[in-house]
Amino acid sequence: MQWIARSRTQARRTASSSLDPSTPRGRPLSTSANAREHIEAILRDLARQYLPSKDLREGETALAKIVAERDDPFRVLISTILSQRTRDEMTEKASRQLFAKYDRPEAMAEADLEDLVRLIRPVGFYRQKAAQLQRVSRVLLQRHGGLVPRTYEELLALPQVGPKTANCVLVYGYGEPRIPTDTHVHRVSNRLGLVRTKTPEATEQRLMRVVPKKWWLHVNELFIRFGKDLCRPIRPRCPSCAFTSFCHHYRTVVARRRPPRRR
Ligand code: SF4
Structure with a gap:
């Protein structure tokens, strides 16, 4: 990549x-x-x-760089979960390693958990977050056909998604003003x-x-x-x-x- x-x-x-x-x-x-x-x-x-x-794609935060790489709300959602209690540089590094191998909910839901742990090791709480990535991927597949919803309420109903994460997906993933x-x-x-x-x-x-x-x-x-x-x-x-x-x-x-x- x-x-x-x-x-x-x-x-x-x-x-x-x-x-x-x-x-x-x-x-x-x-x-x-x-x-x-x-x-x-x-x-x-x-x-x-x-x-x-x-243009947010010209930004310097990890999320802006991820969007510049590819406009993809799923990547924004996953990177925002990775960013919780983690420095931006580590979020970017872990995201890059993760997306090189798994960048769709189907792949992430079925991935070997230890492989996810290994790939996202640069971020804090990597073991818990690896399990969270699988959980949210499975919910996306079960409830939303593998797509990331684009309303605040639907996003908040996803596991591991609070107000900040929901708003990050809306802003960086969908260009919605939040x-x-x-x-x-x-x-x-x-x-x-x-x-x-x-x-x-x-x-x-x-x-x-x-x-x-x-x-x-x-x-x-x-x-x-x-x-x-x-x-x-x-x-x-x-x-x-x-x-x-x-x-x-x-x-x-x-x-x-x-x-x-x-x-
Ligand atoms: S506290 Fe922050 S905003 Fe206020 S003067 Fe210092 S650097 Fe500027």
Whole structure:
């Protein structure tokens, strides 16, 4: 299988290099009105940097690369299950190994379990996930003729499919506007002050109210990229970020830290 090689150069650029001059500055995103005012500018800025073509197949996440390889909702579903509690790089590696041998539900349902375990070993919980892949493949064959359903409700009824996985299949597999919300999207949204939520599920619901629908397809890809590049879980690279003037986390936490005392 020929996987598309991608340049990482663009990912290393900082948000400040491309900030839209019209980005509103100077106010915290403490209200829905403020969040709506800023979200358009934030997403426009991130899209210019990380996804200038607005085509998800040009993205850098494992799912975007899988879709670029072949538009196939089954692959998206399987890779999303593999991605649970796993780094993107490992998801991509395991997916590539798996799909080289098994890329249809029929084949996966009948595969030798130990062979699946071996192929997906790069991901966390590989033994449980191998069994889950077989289970979901069998359900697809029994209930859906081997096809991946394309409604949120039908997807949620599949084993191992929660809100994030269902939304990933809809966005990356079918191009339906939804907002898959993982820990990166949850963290970035809360730090910026676009939402004030405790769980990714609540963030998803809130984002769908404040983000214009035309951006839903892209929020996951853009926030994951930004969350890995600058707004990292630990020690975010705020000095290189263009959003400090209105970022809730920066204003309320980072900027208030006292500089270390001189001795
Ligand atoms: S926490 Fe720092 S890196 Fe993240 S959005 Fe705010 S200013 Fe940018």
